[in-house]
Amino acid sequence: xxxxxxxxxxxxxxxxxxxxxxxxxxxxxxxxxxxxxxxxxxxxxxxxxxxxxxxxxxxxxxxxxxxxxxxxxxxxxxxxxxxxxxxxxxxxxxxxxxxxxxxxxxxxxxxxxxxxxxxxxxxxxxxxxxxxxxxxxxxxxxxxxxxxxxxxxxxxxxxxxxxxxxxxxxxxxxxxxxxxxxxxxxxxxxxxxxxxxxxxxxxxxxxxxxxxxxxxxxxxxxxxxxxxxxxxxxxxxxxxxxxxxxxxxxxxxxxxxxxxxxxxxxxxxxxxxxxxxxxxxxxxxxxxxxxxxxxxxxxxxxxxxxxxxxxxxxxxxxxxxxxxxxxxxxxxxxxxxxxxxxxxxxxxxxxxxxxxxxxxxxxxxxxxxxxxxxxxxxxxxxxxxxxxxxxxxxxxxxxxxxxxxxxxxxxxxxxxxxxxxxxxxxxxxxxxxxxxxxxxxxxxxxxxxxxxxxxxxxxxxxxxxxxxxxxxxxxxxxxxxxxxxxxxxxxxxxxxxxxxxxxxxxxxxxxxxxxxxxxxxxxxxxxxxxxxxxxxxxxxxxxxxxxxxxxxxxxxxxxxxx
Numbered sequence: 001x002x003x004x005x006x007x008x009x010x011x012x013x014x015x016x017x018x019x020x021x022x023x024x025x026x027x028x029x030x031x032x033x034x035x036x037x038x039x040x041x042x043x044x045x046x047x048x049x050x051x052x053x054x055x056x057x058x059x060x061x062x063x064x065x066x067x068x069x070x071x072x073x074x075x076x077x078x079x080x081x082x083x084x085x086x087x088x089x090x091x092x093x094x095x096x097x098x099x100x101x102x103x104x105x106x107x108x109x110x111x112x113x114x115x116x117x118x119x120x121x122x123x124x125x126x127x128x129x130x131x132x133x134x135x136x137x138x139x140x141x142x143x144x145x146x147x148x149x150x151x152x153x154x155x156x157x158x159x160x161x162x163x164x165x166x167x168x169x170x171x172x173x174x175x176x177x178x179x180x181x182x183x184x185x186x187x188x189x190x191x192x193x194x195x196x197x198x199x200x201x202x203x204x205x206x207x208x209x210x211x212x213x214x215x216x217x218x219x220x221x222x223x224x225x226x227x228x229x230x231x232x233x234x235x236x237x238x239x240x241x242x243x244x245x246x247x248x249x250x251x252x253x254x255x256x257x258x259x260x261x262x263x264x265x266x267x268x269x270x271x272x273x274x275x276x277x278x279x280x281x282x283x284x285x286x287x288x289x290x291x292x293x294x295x296x297x298x299x300x301x302x303x304x305x306x307x308x309x310x311x312x313x314x315x316x317x318x319x320x321x322x323x324x325x326x327x328x329x330x331x332x333x334x335x336x337x338x339x340x341x342x343x344x345x346x347x348x349x350x351x352x353x354x355x356x357x358x359x360x361x362x363x364x365x366x367x368x369x370x371x372x373x374x375x376x377x378x379x380x381x382x383x384x385x386x387x388x389x390x391x392x393x394x395x396x397x398x399x400x401x402x403x404x405x406x407x408x409x410x411x412x413x414x415x416x417x418x419x420x421x422x423x424x425x426x427x428x429x430x431x432x433x434x435x436x437x438x439x440x441x442x443x444x445x446x447x448x449x450x451x452x453x454x455x456x457x458x459x460x461x462x463x464x465x466x467x468x469x470x471x472x473x474x475x476x477x478x479x480x481x482x483x484x485x486x487x488x489x490x491x492x493x494x495x496x497x498x499x500x501x502x503x504x505x506x507x508x509x510x511x512x513x514x515x516x517x518x519x520x521x522x523x524x525x526x527x528x529x530x531x532x533x534x535x536x537x538x539x540x541x542x543x544x545x546x547x548x549x550x551x552x553x554x555x556x557x558x559x560x561x562x
Contacts, residue, residue, distance in 0.1 A: 010385030073193030305443020
């Protein structure tokens with residue numbers, strides 16, 4: 001068969017969950033939980049299969065928090081309440097808020113693959129359901145021994161498959177099953193700290209030996225095309241409703257700052273600025289591509305839908321399988337993922353036997369290579385590198401083992417990186433005549449703008465930015481205060497808050513992120529030495545009648561089609 005190059009890009013991201021107005025207290029635990037489960041497991045797969053090469057994208061705000069967790073574990077002073085509770089000796093006498101937090105959080109996992117396989121953990125869940133039949137006050141019947149076992153099992157369920165197969169402590173605790181002592185919980189917490197501390201050194205080592213190319217995203221994951229021009233949402237959806245605000249004030253300088261901060265942070269951690277950037281949500285526009293090029297970025301990537309919207313009738317079946325360049329962004333090469341292959345990994349293969357799923361993916365890559373004309377096909381498979389795996393048995397261990405094993409044996413499929421593609425004369429870019437603004441979700445920006453709740457959020461952010469600009473130019477703040485306000489503004493600009501907002505109502509997850517967004521805006525006003533507007537106390541979307549059955553509070557890669 002014809003040779004084919006494949007780039008896997010695994011995107012690692014969590015937004016800033018710290019309450020910077022409360023000493024950096026963590027409001028959600030997903031950073032350290034994904035660190036011990038997914039960031040460690042994804043490294044372990046590559047360590048077992050050194051022939052496989054890929055691109056791994058770390059968002060700087062995620063790495064900031066991993067560094068912060070490393071400092072917490074090293075000092076023993078925890079600002080994450082779950083880690084504090086894990087080390088609390090007397091769980092019979094914790095306050096009501098801590099008890100409620102523990103019981104509301106410690107079943108937040110995929111029940112089919114992270115709870116039901118463990119009989120002792122499942123029994124804890126059934127006991128909780130039985131007690132809750134009479135309402136939350138009945139939670140008082142649950143003893144400190146129950147809470148200790150629950151905390152232990154929650155963290156055991158979130159450990160990665162690699163740790164379960166290699167760490168004697170994890171194996172011992174899972175075999176013990178119940179009656180965990182305070183010493184057991186302290187030992188488990190220390191083991192979690194070791195795992196979190198190993199994340200960046202392991203990825204640095206993979207990059208140093210040339211197996212992995214590390215890329216980045218503008219620092220706090222902002223939806224940059226909309227910061228530059230809210231009206232660009234209408235390039236793909238001409239009738240999309242827009243916010244009342246005409247534009248995000250000073251958007252160009254804010255995007256420049258987010259890019260510069262990301263490049264500097266990446267260089268501090270990995271020794272050099274990233275060659276490429278995966279834009280937040282794969283969202284590109286002509287203006288944003290030009291800014292990336294001006295900053296020295298050599299490549300960026302997005303979704304196939306953006307390419308097809310941009311090419312229109314000129315699109316052909318092979319369009320996603322070659323690099324592209326845009327005249328408005330000289331020096332920047334654009335890559336576009338195969339949406340079907342990426343989404344099959346993200347959403348479909350979890351229900352397959354690992355070997356069958358791996359074989360199906362390989363056969364689809366072979367078909368792409370057979371249909372290619374001229375230059376070797378370049379297949380980009382890009383997806384979330386963390387949330388999908390909890391829907392797989394064993395956190396995707398067998399799927400990756402089978403897939404990477406098949407790729408090792410395949411005579412024509414070569415895994416590579418975008419850095420190597422840029423240096424390969426066989427992959428000469430084609431000229432993209434125009435770029436229609438959009439993202440990896442449907443090729444549009446509708447996930448972040450266009451509904452009333454999302455548009456209200458943009459109006460609140462734009463109003464806060466206008467206030468920031470006025471205060472910053474007035475010299476009322478000293479340098480430290482201005483720096484704190486600027487950092488808080490960057491947190492508010494994250495795309496994640498807008499993802500969850502919906503006119504159809506908010507389940508538990510969306511309500512939490514709605515509250516986080518408004519809390520972050522309120523904290524920005526406090527950083528500016530102002531009282532937050534009263535409107536920030538009002539939810540942006542109405543509550544839904546039902547919440548997710550497993551209590552998860554994380555997003556999938558693709559929301560429902562609008």
